[in-house]
Amino acid sequence: MTLKETKAIRSWGGVVREPHFVAAPARRDGVGDVFDAAAGMDKTLLAHGLGRSYGDSCLSPGNVILETRGLDRFIAFDRDTGILRAEAGVSLGEIMRVTVPYGFFPHTTPGTRFVTLGGAVANDVHGKNHHVAGSFGENVRAFGLLRSDRGEVTVTPDSEPELFRATVGGLGMTGIITWVEIQLVRIASSNIEQEIFAIKSLDHFFEVMEENTPKFEHTVAWVDCTARKDELGRGVFTGGNWSSDGVLEPHRTGMLNAPFTAPGFALNPLTLKTFNSLYRWRQLSKAGRSKVPYTSHFHVLDAIKNWNRLYGKRGFFQYQSVIPFSTAKEATREMLTLIAESGQGSMLAVLKTLGPIEGRGWLSFPREGVTLALDFQNKGQKTLQLMNNLDKIVSAAGGRLYPAKDGRISADMFQSGYPDWQRVETLRDPAISSSFWQRVSQS
Amino acid sequence: MPKHYVILGATSAIAVATARRLATKGHKLTLLARNSSALQEIEDDLRVRGAEIASSHAFDLAQETGQAAILEEIAQTGGPIDGLLVFYGILGDQARAETDPAHARDILQINFNSAVDWILPAAQLMEAREQGVVLTISSVAGDRGRRSNYVYGAAKAGLSTFMQGLAHKWAAMSKELRAVNVKLGFVDTPMTDHLDKGGPLWAKPEGVAVSIERALEKGGPIVYAPWFWRWIMLAIRMTPNFVFKRVNI
Ligand SMILES: Cc1cc2nc3c(=O)[nH]c(=O)nc-3n(C[C@H](O)[C@H](O)[C@H](O)COP(=O)(O)OP(=O)(O)OC[C@H]3O[C@@H](n4cnc5c(N)ncnc54)[C@H](O)[C@@H]3O)c2cc1C
Ligand SMILES: NC(=O)c1ccc[n+]([C@@H]2O[C@H](COP(=O)([O-])OP(=O)(O)OC[C@H]3O[C@@H](n4cnc5c(N)ncnc54)[C@H](OP(=O)(O)O)[C@@H]3O)[C@@H](O)[C@H]2O)c1
Numbered sequence: 001m002t003l004k005e006t007k008a009i010r011s012w013g014g015v016v017r018e019p020h021f022v023a024a025p026a027r028r029d030g031v032g033d034v035f036d037a038a039a040g041m042d043k044t045l046l047a048h049g050l051g052r053s054y055g056d057s058c059l060s061p062g063n064v065i066l067e068t069r070g071l072d073r074f075i076a077f078d079r080d081t082g083i084l085r086a087e088a089g090v091s092l093g094e095i096m097r098v099t100v101p102y103g104f105f106p107h108t109t110p111g112t113r114f115v116t117l118g119g120a121v122a123n124d125v126h127g128k129n130h131h132v133a134g135s136f137g138e139n140v141r142a143f144g145l146l147r148s149d150r151g152e153v154t155v156t157p158d159s160e161p162e163l164f165r166a167t168v169g170g171l172g173m174t175g176i177i178t179w180v181e182i183q184l185v186r187i188a189s190s191n192i193e194q195e196i197f198a199i200k201s202l203d204h205f206f207e208v209m210e211e212n213t214p215k216f217e218h219t220v221a222w223v224d225c226t227a228r229k230d231e232l233g234r235g236v237f238t239g240g241n242w243s244s245d246g247v248l249e250p251h252r253t254g255m256l257n258a259p260f261t262a263p264g265f266a267l268n269p270l271t272l273k274t275f276n277s278l279y280r281w282r283q284l285s286k287a288g289r290s291k292v293p294y295t296s297h298f299h300v301l302d303a304i305k306n307w308n309r310l311y312g313k314r315g316f317f318q319y320q321s322v323i324p325f326s327t328a329k330e331a332t333r334e335m336l337t338l339i340a341e342s343g344q345g346s347m348l349a350v351l352k353t354l355g356p357i358e359g360r361g362w363l364s365f366p367r368e369g370v371t372l373a374l375d376f377q378n379k380g381q382k383t384l385q386l387m388n389n390l391d392k393i394v395s396a397a398g399g400r401l402y403p404a405k406d407g408r409i410s411a412d413m414f415q416s417g418y419p420d421w422q423r424v425e426t427l428r429d430p431a432i433s434s435s436f437w438q439r440v441s442q443s
Numbered sequence: 444m445p446k447h448y449v450i451l452g453a454t455s456a457i458a459v460a461t462a463r464r465l466a467t468k469g470h471k472l473t474l475l476a477r478n479s480s481a482l483q484e485i486e487d488d489l490r491v492r493g494a495e496i497a498s499s500h501a502f503d504l505a506q507e508t509g510q511a512a513i514l515e516e517i518a519q520t521g522g523p524i525d526g527l528l529v530f531y532g533i534l535g536d537q538a539r540a541e542t543d544p545a546h547a548r549d550i551l552q553i554n555f556n557s558a559v560d561w562i563l564p565a566a567q568l569m570e571a572r573e574q575g576v577v578l579t580i581s582s583v584a585g586d587r588g589r590r591s592n593y594v595y596g597a598a599k600a601g602l603s604t605f606m607q608g609l610a611h612k613w614a615a616m617s618k619e620l621r622a623v624n625v626k627l628g629f630v631d632t633p634m635t636d637h638l639d640k641g642g643p644l645w646a647k648p649e650g651v652a653v654s655i656e657r658a659l660e661k662g663g664p665i666v667y668a669p670w671f672w673r674w675i676m677l678a679i680r681m682t683p684n685f686v687f688k689r690v691n692i
Contacts, residue, residue: 073485
């Protein structure tokens with residue numbers, strides 16, 4: 001097999017758009033050939049799912065990318081027990097369409113359904129129910145892993161405990177995941193009973209969370225990053241519980257398309273403020289209780305395809321931290337103050353508490369505490385500087401950053417946040433690497 | 444109501460996209476293709492997506508004899524055949540076909556002769572019940588011969604004409620008998636992997652599958668997918684020869 005150099009591959013943030021050699025095997029037994037091709041070209045290999053990671057963990061310019069979307073077959077689904085096995089390129093959305101009519105749902109879903117099973121495992125993704133459900137790895141029973149040194153290995157928590165912990169959240173470093181078996185959870189309805197109300201300040205956020213976390217299976221808050229002083233931390237709380245109304249209808253597949261790549265429209269303090277006020281007003285116009293289909297609750301942004309292009313040609317960064325409860329309040333206050341002062345605020349800032357169930361991977365991001373996710377239009381040095389300053393607050397508070405969202409973290413910052421990272425490096429498939437890993441594994 | 448569809452060439456990318464739509468509706472499928480391990484994967488996938496798999500069979504569809512008996516057995520196992528869908532085919536290599544008669548014969552045998560071998564006995568079964576659909580996948584390449592692929596084009600033209608005739612016969616017999624020939628333009632599948640893809644003329648298998656499913660349910664006798672090829676091919680057929688001969692397509 002020869003690989004031709006193709007057009008630039010990007011991740012969701014679109015800051016990096018570099019050429020890669022691309023292979024897209026149509027079947028599982030074509031994956032081995034891609035290892036051979038990469039080795040023959042003296043290049044490293046990296047799996048790439050739906051490219052919903054924001055930074056460079058799914059990129060490796062000049063090297064070989066294995067697109068997994070051709071591995072899109074279901075293998076087995078037991079409609080009594082809810083155990084599902086599918087190839088690694090199947091997306092969570094496709095799973096929902098198949099399993100919802102039988103009253104089953106993935107035990108957690110990130111804020112988009114356009115993620116592959118392989119990507120969900122490799123980032124050990126979490127959702128609005130983290131406080132009760134933990135992260136995606138919780139429901140993973142087994143997976144197939146193809147490695148350059150061992151061939152195809154079936155990994156279960158019992159059969160290969162180390163490889164399991166290295167691969168869940170392992171950023172694709174331990175091999176190519178070919179299939180995954182998960183345990184789905186029962187739902188009595190495809191609808192969510194949702195409640196929305198205003199949060200007045202950061203202190204109020206913490207009160208709201210304490211009071212409402214036990215009441216809702218799914219919780220999240222949006223924060224207005226332009227608010228200051230007394231209003232700092234103001235935002236909108238959304239909580240949800242599965243309905244029991246017996247309706248079992250999967251989502252539809254159509255969606256709007258963001259019409260164009262915005263010509264880098266100016267996100268200045270004024271437009272940001274306007275956006276945030278409008279967004280807040282729009283959310284609060286829905287305040288109160290309502291019953292909505294699951295996708296309106298979980299996957300708000302999926303309604304507009306390619307919304308990321310609205311950030312323009314230079315793309316944008318995401319920044320997601322988690323900070324332990326003991327230091328969370330003060331650190332979050334500092335971060336929000338810094339952002340509001342910088343005038344580089346974020347359009348969609350999300351604040352949420354994560355629960356005590358620890359991720360099963362050595363590099364699983366979620367841990368008990370408060371997570372803040374922000375996006376910043378890429379304005380070069382200025383934006384990088386802001387994020388470096390945020391890093392200092394996160395570090396001092398004993399927090400860490402989410403690799404799925406990152407495209408610039410320093411090796412120091414990564415290694416101190418993930419003390420077990422070397423165990424993953426030890427089990428890394430020598431044929432595999434990524435831009436992200438190159439950067440963060442430096443000594 | 445679930446129907447029993449027999450899919451020839453079930454491993455084709457376009458067949459898979461179509462079968463997934465049929466699976467979601469809970470139809471009963473019988474699958475035939477030559478690559479047994481690929482077929483097994485597709486069978487599992489379709490079952491999870493909601494299909495009932497009546498049976499699946501792996502052999503070379505162009506070399507087989509005894510089609511009538513095989514189809515009867517399929518009808519025994521899975522119930523009367525409501526639809527026969529013919530997807531398999533090869534593009535072949537035009538340059539090679541011009542100097543290697545065996546290759547030219549292969550292109551004709553796979554795309555045309557063998558298709559007829561399957562369709563005629565299936566049509567017999569359907570005529571006996573006075574109901575059923577035969578759906579074939581042809582190509583716009585059959586609408587006018589061109590230097591880049593006229594052996595393939597001839598085979599597809601043969602298939603199109605054959606289906607037109609069957610549709611003509613059935614129109615006089617029963618509303619419940621339909622012969623549907625779908626003429627595809629450029630589709631991004633393994634068959635076209637050697638070409639540069641992209642641009643507005645290229646469709647995805649999932650896209651043409653929507654048209655194919657609709658044609659299966661109520662279309663005929665000639666369906667272009669995507670629809671605009673009907674007008675492109677009209678223009679190409681109308682182009683006078685003194686102009687056409689200068690066009691390098
Ligand atoms: C709108 C939006 C909302 C989001 N919300 C959340 C959220 O709420 N919670 C959350 O946790 N995340 C969230 N994310 C991030 C997203 O869930 C993760 O980045 C996810 O991993 C993306 O999956 P993917 O299939 O696109 O993988 P990619 O981004 O293509 O790849 C991600 C990583 O997985 C590896 N990988 C992919 N497939 C395989 C395979 N078969 N074998 C081995 N390694 C593989 C890649 O090498 C890479 O390291 C969100 C993203 C977006 C765009
Ligand atoms: N793609 C296009 O642009 C395009 C345009 C017009 C028409 N079409 C037609 O669409 C149909 C489907 O093609 P596709 O695009 O989906 O390409 P594809 O994925 O390559 O499918 C072609 C299929 O035909 C099978 N096949 C070929 N010879 C066979 C034989 N002797 N016995 C059994 N199976 C055989 C192949 O099986 P193996 O995998 O085992 O080889 C393969 O599954 C074909 O009839 C093609 O002519 C395609």
